[in-house]
Amino acid sequence: MTTSAVELRGIEKRFPGVIANHDVNLQIAPGTVHALVGENGAGKSTLMKILYGVQKPDAGTITINGETVEFSTPSDAIAQGIGMVFQHFMLADNLTVLENVVLGAEKLHGTGAKARAEVRAISDRFGFGLDPDVLVESLGVAARQRLEILKVLYRGAKIIILDEPTAVLVPQEVDALFANLNGLKEQGHTLLFISHKLDEVLAVADAITVMRRGTTVGDPDPSSVTKRQLAELMVGTELPSPATDESTVTDVVQLSVEQLTMIDEFGRTILDGIDLQIHRGEVVGIAGVEGNGQTELVEGILAMRPTQGTVRLGGDDMSGWATRKRRAAGVGYIPEDRHRHGLLLDSPLWENRILGHAYEEVAVKRGWINRGGARQDSERIVDQYDVRTPGIDTMARALSGGNQQKFIVGRELSGEPSLLIAAHPTRGVDVGAQAAIWDQIKEARRAGLAVLLISADLDELIGLSDRIEVILRGRLVGTFDPRTVTPQDLGEAMTGGQEEA
Amino acid sequence: MTRLRNIAIALAAPLLAIVFSLAVTSLVIQISGGSASDFISILFSWPADRLLVNIANQTSLIYLSALAAAVGFRMNLFNIGVEGQYRMAAYAGALFAGAAFLPGALNVIGALLVAVAVGAAWAGIAGLLRVTRGVSEVISTIMLNAIAITITGYLINTYGIKAGDSRRTEAIPESSQVPGWQPFDKAAGEVWTLGLLAVIAGVSFWLVLNKTRFGFDLRATGQSESAAIASGVNSKKMTMVTLLISGGIAGLIWMPSLFGSAHYYGTTFQAGLGFTGIAVALLGRNRALPIAFAALLFAYLNEQSNRLTIEAGISVEVIQITQGIIVLAVVIAYELVRRYRLRAEEREVAQAPRPGATTEEVSA
Numbered sequence: 001m002t003t004s005a006v007e008l009r010g011i012e013k014r015f016p017g018v019i020a021n022h023d024v025n026l027q028i029a030p031g032t033v034h035a036l037v038g039e040n041g042a043g044k045s046t047l048m049k050i051l052y053g054v055q056k057p058d059a060g061t062i063t064i065n066g067e068t069v070e071f072s073t074p075s076d077a078i079a080q081g082i083g084m085v086f087q088h089f090m091l092a093d094n095l096t097v098l099e100n101v102v103l104g105a106e107k108l109h110g111t112g113a114k115a116r117a118e119v120r121a122i123s124d125r126f127g128f129g130l131d132p133d134v135l136v137e138s139l140g141v142a143a144r145q146r147l148e149i150l151k152v153l154y155r156g157a158k159i160i161i162l163d164e165p166t167a168v169l170v171p172q173e174v175d176a177l178f179a180n181l182n183g184l185k186e187q188g189h190t191l192l193f194i195s196h197k198l199d200e201v202l203a204v205a206d207a208i209t210v211m212r213r214g215t216t217v218g219d220p221d222p223s224s225v226t227k228r229q230l231a232e233l234m235v236g237t238e239l240p241s242p243a244t245d246e247s248t249v250t251d252v253v254q255l256s257v258e259q260l261t262m263i264d265e266f267g268r269t270i271l272d273g274i275d276l277q278i279h280r281g282e283v284v285g286i287a288g289v290e291g292n293g294q295t296e297l298v299e300g301i302l303a304m305r306p307t308q309g310t311v312r313l314g315g316d317d318m319s320g321w322a323t324r325k326r327r328a329a330g331v332g333y334i335p336e337d338r339h340r341h342g343l344l345l346d347s348p349l350w351e352n353r354i355l356g357h358a359y360e361e362v363a364v365k366r367g368w369i370n371r372g373g374a375r376q377d378s379e380r381i382v383d384q385y386d387v388r389t390p391g392i393d394t395m396a397r398a399l400s401g402g403n404q405q406k407f408i409v410g411r412e413l414s415g416e417p418s419l420l421i422a423a424h425p426t427r428g429v430d431v432g433a434q435a436a437i438w439d440q441i442k443e444a445r446r447a448g449l450a451v452l453l454i455s456a457d458l459d460e461l462i463g464l465s466d467r468i469e470v471i472l473r474g475r476l477v478g479t480f481d482p483r484t485v486t487p488q489d490l491g492e493a494m495t496g497g498q499e500e501a
Numbered sequence: 502m503t504r505l506r507n508i509a510i511a512l513a514a515p516l517l518a519i520v521f522s523l524a525v526t527s528l529v530i531q532i533s534g535g536s537a538s539d540f541i542s543i544l545f546s547w548p549a550d551r552l553l554v555n556i557a558n559q560t561s562l563i564y565l566s567a568l569a570a571a572v573g574f575r576m577n578l579f580n581i582g583v584e585g586q587y588r589m590a591a592y593a594g595a596l597f598a599g600a601a602f603l604p605g606a607l608n609v610i611g612a613l614l615v616a617v618a619v620g621a622a623w624a625g626i627a628g629l630l631r632v633t634r635g636v637s638e639v640i641s642t643i644m645l646n647a648i649a650i651t652i653t654g655y656l657i658n659t660y661g662i663k664a665g666d667s668r669r670t671e672a673i674p675e676s677s678q679v680p681g682w683q684p685f686d687k688a689a690g691e692v693w694t695l696g697l698l699a700v701i702a703g704v705s706f707w708l709v710l711n712k713t714r715f716g717f718d719l720r721a722t723g724q725s726e727s728a729a730i731a732s733g734v735n736s737k738k739m740t741m742v743t744l745l746i747s748g749g750i751a752g753l754i755w756m757p758s759l760f761g762s763a764h765y766y767g768t769t770f771q772a773g774l775g776f777t778g779i780a781v782a783l784l785g786r787n788r789a790l791p792i793a794f795a796a797l798l799f800a801y802l803n804e805q806s807n808r809l810t811i812e813a814g815i816s817v818e819v820i821q822i823t824q825g826i827i828v829l830a831v832v833i834a835y836e837l838v839r840r841y842r843l844r845a846e847e848r849e850v851a852q853a854p855r856p857g858a859t860t861e862e863v864s865a
Contacts, residue, residue, distance in 0.1 A: 358718065
């Protein structure tokens with residue numbers, strides 16, 4: 001057996017309150033395209049950063065071409081022949097191709113004729129079609145990506161990491177990229193391809209490793225695995241014991257969405273006639289591969305983005321209401337991205353109690369901030385929801401992700417909401433906080449709350465939901481009973497099932 | 502305990518910045534052949550009565566200008582156009598007051614309202630461009646500054662009354678001139694009564710920003726627009742309202758001077774305050790009370806520097822080096838303090854006991 005180009009053993013990386021990677025094992029054979037797949041938050045990016053020397057693992061070993069190495073900085077990784085192509089290009093628009101390539105690598109071949117010849121040679125060898133003297137601002141996205149690859153090749157990379165390289169490309173460009181990748185492979189380069197687009201992974205990869213919840217969970221053979229099986233691996237196949245607590249679903253409809261349609265600024269249909277009803281005491285889970293309209297469904301219901309269609313809460317038609325009025329009517333919102341939508345990171349916790357709740361008596365009285373009330377209620381949340389913090393004057397930024405999330409959950413369950421929209425409520429939080437958040441959602445449901453749960457985690461969906469709806473390309477395409485559903489059913493519905501099976 | 506430490510750090514940063522900038526300026530003076538010791542001794546000598554009055558008056562103008570800039574800064578709007586806004590407002594206010602449509606004090610109030618409205622409207626143009634067309638307010642307000650200078654220049658040259666070599670607006674009738682307070686002899690001049698506008702504006706600024714829902718929304722938008730939108734803030738409306746407020750405050754900047762001593766818009770108009778205000782707002786971290794100290798400091802340095810040429814042969818402009826370095830140094834110092842505090846808090850969080858412990862135990 002040949003030596004692996006890259007071998008990771010038992011990699012572990014912890015951040016305060018979160019285990020980003022644990023027990024990660026990855027073996028990449030030389031001269032192959034190896035795909036690393038997993039949902040957002042599965043730990044792919046942390047692993048990449050470890051392999052590229054941006055972060056140091058807390059435990060585990062990295063072996064490159066049979067030699068155990070330790071990286072302190074990316075330059076150590078580059079010295080070992082590892083290159084990385086980031087999803088967001090790092091190019092200077094007002095410089096030429098050549099200047100961008102030599103920038104920071106002037107010592108290799110200088111900046112003149114020798115460097116120009118080298119850039120030409122690489123471009124020709126792999127059919128990149130890049131002219132060294134063209135300004136980068138005149139290049140399209142695909143050409144810029146080839147330039148990024150050229151940059152790492154110029155620096156002598158034999159092992160190239162590509163972070164979701166197809167995210168920015170149109171289909172024809174994707175095919176061209178894959179042709180380039182095959183060209184690289186034939187000339188002996190090793191490629192690590194990170195993605196969560198399963199079609200692409202199956203089209204290009206010689207080997208696949210799946211990550212879930214911070215660890216590697218399998219190495220399916222790309223020649224025999226189906227898209228459905230991959231999806232199941234990504235979201236987790238171990239079924240939790242079906243929720244034993246009794247159903248609390250009532251007959252009263254709390255949220256009623258009719259024909260909700262969203263067209264984005266480019267004229268694309270993002271949501272297509274969504275009909276959805278949630279009863280009091282009911283948790284409805286939305287399952288789907290990311291990017292099929294989950295985020296937009298939430299933002300549409302909250303009027304954060306314009307939609308057509310009707311949204312009713314209880315007896316009120318909210319369709320014409322702005323975000324604040326909708327939230328004030330009793331909609332709690334646990335956002336998918338707590339840093340962007342849920343917190344003021346540089347404000348103390350007690351001020352964060354007011355964020356999004358400026359209509360509650362406890363936060364604002366007749367237009368004036370109720371400092372005492374907000375502080376007192378923040379203390380209550382910290383106490384009741386086990387938020388680990390020295391006090392309510394601590395900046396939100398200083399808290400770990402799990403504790404930030406517990407505070408948000410506590411805040412959103414305050415003020416007696418009648419509907420809770422929970423988008424990935426336990427993403428990126430540690431196991432302890434996860435269990436606590438699940439318990440709180442269950443308890444609120446028992447008290448009559450209607451819950452819209454968006455999650456990429458099948459365990460979470462099945463364990464919490466009374467009903468699961470599957471979203472695909474902006475439409476609800478299937479309804480399942482979590483007590484009887486199998487991961488195969490869900491996987492099939494999530495990926496458009498029959499058409500490819 | 503933590504609170505005391507935080508206050509001490511917050512005070513240390515600007516003080517060190519001042520010391521540092523004085524040292525650099527001294528060095529510059531010494532290198533260019535001047536006497537640094539003269540510079541320091543003049544700067545720190547007690548100002549004459551006349552200068553004390555000027556310092557008080559200038560502080561109020563600079564403070565208003567800094568508040569106008571700070572309102573925008575607090576929600577990440579860079580209103581660079583205070584300069585143009587207060588120029589337009591000063592002209593309009595002087596024109597209105599000079600026309601004497603209303604008697605006595607009513608004329609003063611009317612002129613103030615006109616000035617606020619014109620300042621707000623001038624800023625509102627930038628606001629409209631931003632919310633409807635996405636034009637950066639930095640660009641539009643800078644351009645509006647140039648337009649304001651041209652427009653007021655044209656209007657005064659076309660419609661102004663001739664006074665010697667120059668033209669000006671009609672003088673305010675005596676019944677509408679606002680007498681000041683004369684702390685020393687007559688030659689030292691008067692402290693303008695309308696300087697109190699600065700106090701009122703400062704207190705209102707603090708109240709509105711820190712104590713009201715509107716202020717909370719404004720600060721939230723400044724910290725994280727995405728979080729503010731998710732919390733139900735209408736960011737376009739917020740942008741518009743904030744720019745109107747900023748321009749409205751800008752409209753007041755020159756009013757104490759107009760009613761206190763200038764009495765007409767012409768050669769007496771004091772330009773440049775809009776830019777001073779931006780630096781002072783930065784120095785005062787966009788907070789009401791610190792800005793007041795920063796305005797006082799700038800007014801003090803400006804007035805004291807007038808003596809440099811006469812008494813030590815040092816160019817007045819060196820004081821701008823001092824002021825520039827203070828602002829630069831303080832911006833860096835604040836960022837260092839911010840990072841230090843965050844690290845300190847993260848350490849505290851790491852050692853935090855399980856919740857349930859009382860706050861007293863935690864802070865003890």
